Amino acid sequence: MIIPLSKDFYQTSALELAKKLLGCQLIKESSEGVTSGIIVETEAYMGPIDRAAHSYNNRRTKRTEIMFHEAGHIYTYVMHTHCLVNIVCSEVDKPEAVLIRAVEPAHGIELMKKRRNQTSLTNLTNGPGKLTKALGISMEDYGHVCWLPPLSIAEGSKPTNIAIGPRIGIDNSGEAKDYPWRFWIEDNPYVSRKNKRAKS
Secondary structure (H helix, E strand, O other): OOOEOOHHHHOOOHHHHHHHOOOOEEEEEEOOEEEEEEEEEEEEEOHHHOOOOOOHHHOOOOOOHHHHOOOOEEEEEEEOOEEEEEEEEOOOOOOEEEEEEEEEEEEOHHHHHHHHOOOOOOOOOOOHHHHHHHHOOOHHHOOOEOOOOOEEEEOOOOOOOEEEEOOOOOOOOHHHHHOOOEEEEOOOOOOOOOOOOOOO
16 A cells, blocks of 8 residues: 655755655546556756746745645646646745656556556656646645645655756756756656766
């Protein structure tokens, strides 16, 4: 039996949670069946101090409201017609979150292929919009918590090597576009992009 991680797991900064989530299982239950994947790539968004974050400068809107709530809530939003899934963390009224960028398919793979009309396994969930469509994650998941169905996160295995680099797709965010706040499991074939690495 898979047991979801407790709410205490999420009560840390986005930078820490982004690393802790690697290797964990992302599970979605629906009327069509259960699908899951191992989280292999994440991005940290550090809230008020982060020009790339939706909650930069404590921007509080209908969309970002859930980011000001208790850690472990789910923040979904739509970008370019794709739903993206984030995990709220840190403290109440300190709106930080982690974007889940890619997962390695684990359970319900045939259902995932059907949803994406995709036969290539490595291309099935190697991007934030791809994984939500494959797993059936939608705006209906906004505001739920990660320790209860239908969308939950369970313990997995700790990766041995974690790579670090700048985040992707945030070129209009000033100096924040260069922050090394993207994390991924080294050499995992399901990572969305492998060649953007922080300079040493």
